[in-house]
Amino acid sequence: MADEKKLTSQSEDYSAWYNEVVLRAELADYAPVRGCMVVRPYGTTLWENVQQALDRRFKETGHVNALFPLLIPMSFLQREADHVEGFSPELAVVTHGGGKELEEPLVVRPTSETVIGYMYSKWIRSYRDLPLLINQWGNVVRWEMRTRLFLRTAEFYWQEGHTAHATYEEAQEETLRMLGVYADFAINDAAIPVIEGRKSESERFAGAVASYSIEAMMGNKWALQAGTSHMLGQNFAKAFDIQYLDENNELQYCWTTSWGLSTRMVGAIIMAHGDDQGLRLPPKLAPYQLVVVPIWRNEDQKRAVLEVTARIAAHLRSSYRIKVDDREEVTPGFKFNEWELRGVPLRLEIGPRDVENESVVMARRDIPGRAGKSVAPMAGLSAAVGDMLDTIQADMLDSATVFRDANIREPEDYEALKDTVDHGWARAYWCGNPECETRIKEDTRATNRNIPLDQEGAGPGLCIVCGEPAEEWSYWARAY
RNA sequence: CGGGGCGUGGCGCAGUCCGGUUAGCGCGCAUCGUUUGGGACGAUGAAGUCGGAGGUUCAAAUCCUCUCGCCCCGACCA
Structure with a gap:
C-alpha cells in the first residue's frame, strides 16, 4: 500500500487487494493456528444472511437440519476406498483423549458422509423411511497446504446435505435439484451469475459417482467453484450398509447424495463484486443494507x-x-x-x-x-x-453477468485456447479423454471447470485438443 | 514438501551489512481545543522482555548456533 488510506488496486495485485479487503472490512482475521481464520462479526453476519437464504430454500424442498459429531472413527473413512484415498492427506487426527492414547484414532471430520452413512444404516429400514433428507450446518477441517481467508482455510464453515433415496432416478433428481437451489441462491441473492455443470472425472468428489458444481467468475477472471452437489450412487450405501426393504419385501441398497456450500461463498461475493474502493455487497445479503x-x-x-x-x-x-x-x-x-x-x-x-x-x-x-x-x-x-x-x-447481477459473458470465448483451435484462458474462460469441445484434460492443465494451468448442463447449441464437434469427435462442450479456466 | 520473504509499541516499517548514548518514524490509540457535505488539524500523552533459547563480547535488535511462527510463489484441494 503506497497510500495507507487506499487499498492496493485490483489491477496492481489482485491477491493483495483481496487480503486487504478482507482484513480492513473486518470480515475475518488470521487465527493463531496456521491456515485457520476468525470470522469477525461483520463477516459472520454476512455468512448468517447466506445461511438464512439457503436454509429457507432447503426447508422449502423438504429438508430438515440435524447435527452430527465432529469426531469420526478413523476406520469409517477407510470403508469407502476412493473416499479415504481422497481425504487421507488432509486429515487432522486425534490420537489422545483424557490423557491417554486412544485405541482407535479419531479424525476431525473433513466431511460427514461416513458418520451420516453409519447413522442412516441404523435409521433406514423400509422404503417408507425414504427419502431421508437431512442437512447439517457445521464446520470441517482439511489440512490444506496453501490457505487463503474464506477461499481455502484449514477449518471452514459450511452446510452439508445428505440424502438417501429408494431409486437412482430420485437421487439423481435430488442432486440436480440442490444444484439448482445453489444456482438460484447465487444468482438471486448473491447477484453472482453461475454456470451449473458436471465435474470431469478428475475433479469428481472422492467417493462420488458424479459431481456437479456451480462455477462463478471472479474479478480477475479466474473461476471459483461456489457450491457442489454429488450423486453418490450406492457407494456409501454399500460401504455402510444403508439398506431398505422395498414394497416386495426385498432388501435394496439406498442411493445417496450429498451437497455442500461453504464460507468460500463469502470469498465469491468479495471477488465477484469488489472494486478498488473495497467490497460491494448485494443488498439481499449485506449485513447493513x-x-x-x-x-x-x-x-x-x-x-x-x-x-x-x-x-x-x-x-x-x-x-x-x-x-x-x-x-x-x-x-x-x-x-x-x-x-x-x-x-x-x-x-x-x-x-x-x-x-x-x-x-x-x-x-x-x-x-x-x-x-x-x-x-x-x-x-x-x-x-x-x-x-x-x-x-x-x-x-449488480447485470454487471456481473455482462462482465462474465464478455470474458468467455470460444477458441477455434488449441493455440487459441491457450491464449483465451490467459484472459478469461474458454468454452470448448472436449472428447472426455483425461489425457486431453491433463494436457490443457499442463500447458495452460487452466482446468476443466465443468461440463455445463446447458448444452443448447452444442452439436457434435471436435475435441479442442485431439480433434476426435466430441459431444459436449465444457468450460476451461484458471481457478481458485 | 520445494523456492522466496519476514518476525522490532495495536498496525506498517527504519535501524541489522560495519555491535557502542535513553531503540526511532508513520498510522492508530488517549486527553483537550478547533473542525465536520468525500479519508481534518494542533498540542500533550500512553504504549516496545527487538519471535524464542543458547553462545561470543567490556557491550548484542545488530555477530554465531539452534528453534518456533507467519506471509507470498509452486505441486494438492471446496
Missing part, C-alpha cells in the same frame, strides 16, 4: 440533523437492516470511505441542507462517485429506499 451519515457544522445543526436522522432511522429500521453512523470523532468523508470499503449498498447523507429541504442524499455503492448520488424527498423515503435496493441488487 444502508448506512445513514448525519452531517452538521454547529450545535444547532447537529441537534436538528440528529433529530431528523433518528426519526428517519426509526422509520426505516422496521423494513431494512440499517446502521446510523453518528460517531463524532471522524468526519463524514471518512465515514463515506469506510462504509464503501465495507460494501454497504446504499448510503443516506443527511445534513442541514437536507433538513431544510426535507430531502436526503442517496449514494449507491455500486455506482462510485457523483454519478451514484441522487436526492430523494423524505416523504415516501422507505419506498424509495426499497426501490433503490432492488435496483442495486438487479444492477
Whole structure:
C-alpha cells in the first residue's frame, strides 16, 4: 500500500487487494493456528444472511437440519476406498483423549458422509423411511497446504446435505435439484451469475459417482467453484450398509447424495463484486443494507440533523437492516470511505441542507462517485429506499453477468485456447479423454471447470485438443 | 514438501551489512481545543522482555548456533 488510506488496486495485485479487503472490512482475521481464520462479526453476519437464504430454500424442498459429531472413527473413512484415498492427506487426527492414547484414532471430520452413512444404516429400514433428507450446518477441517481467508482455510464453515433415496432416478433428481437451489441462491441473492455443470472425472468428489458444481467468475477472471452437489450412487450405501426393504419385501441398497456450500461463498461475493474502493455487497445479503451519515457544522445543526436522522432511522429500521453512523470523532468523508470499503449498498447523507429541504442524499455503492448520488424527498423515503435496493441488487447481477459473458470465448483451435484462458474462460469441445484434460492443465494451468448442463447449441464437434469427435462442450479456466 | 520473504509499541516499517548514548518514524490509540457535505488539524500523552533459547563480547535488535511462527510463489484441494 503506497497510500495507507487506499487499498492496493485490483489491477496492481489482485491477491493483495483481496487480503486487504478482507482484513480492513473486518470480515475475518488470521487465527493463531496456521491456515485457520476468525470470522469477525461483520463477516459472520454476512455468512448468517447466506445461511438464512439457503436454509429457507432447503426447508422449502423438504429438508430438515440435524447435527452430527465432529469426531469420526478413523476406520469409517477407510470403508469407502476412493473416499479415504481422497481425504487421507488432509486429515487432522486425534490420537489422545483424557490423557491417554486412544485405541482407535479419531479424525476431525473433513466431511460427514461416513458418520451420516453409519447413522442412516441404523435409521433406514423400509422404503417408507425414504427419502431421508437431512442437512447439517457445521464446520470441517482439511489440512490444506496453501490457505487463503474464506477461499481455502484449514477449518471452514459450511452446510452439508445428505440424502438417501429408494431409486437412482430420485437421487439423481435430488442432486440436480440442490444444484439448482445453489444456482438460484447465487444468482438471486448473491447477484453472482453461475454456470451449473458436471465435474470431469478428475475433479469428481472422492467417493462420488458424479459431481456437479456451480462455477462463478471472479474479478480477475479466474473461476471459483461456489457450491457442489454429488450423486453418490450406492457407494456409501454399500460401504455402510444403508439398506431398505422395498414394497416386495426385498432388501435394496439406498442411493445417496450429498451437497455442500461453504464460507468460500463469502470469498465469491468479495471477488465477484469488489472494486478498488473495497467490497460491494448485494443488498439481499449485506449485513447493513444502508448506512445513514448525519452531517452538521454547529450545535444547532447537529441537534436538528440528529433529530431528523433518528426519526428517519426509526422509520426505516422496521423494513431494512440499517446502521446510523453518528460517531463524532471522524468526519463524514471518512465515514463515506469506510462504509464503501465495507460494501454497504446504499448510503443516506443527511445534513442541514437536507433538513431544510426535507430531502436526503442517496449514494449507491455500486455506482462510485457523483454519478451514484441522487436526492430523494423524505416523504415516501422507505419506498424509495426499497426501490433503490432492488435496483442495486438487479444492477449488480447485470454487471456481473455482462462482465462474465464478455470474458468467455470460444477458441477455434488449441493455440487459441491457450491464449483465451490467459484472459478469461474458454468454452470448448472436449472428447472426455483425461489425457486431453491433463494436457490443457499442463500447458495452460487452466482446468476443466465443468461440463455445463446447458448444452443448447452444442452439436457434435471436435475435441479442442485431439480433434476426435466430441459431444459436449465444457468450460476451461484458471481457478481458485 | 520445494523456492522466496519476514518476525522490532495495536498496525506498517527504519535501524541489522560495519555491535557502542535513553531503540526511532508513520498510522492508530488517549486527553483537550478547533473542525465536520468525500479519508481534518494542533498540542500533550500512553504504549516496545527487538519471535524464542543458547553462545561470543567490556557491550548484542545488530555477530554465531539452534528453534518456533507467519506471509507470498509452486505441486494438492471446496
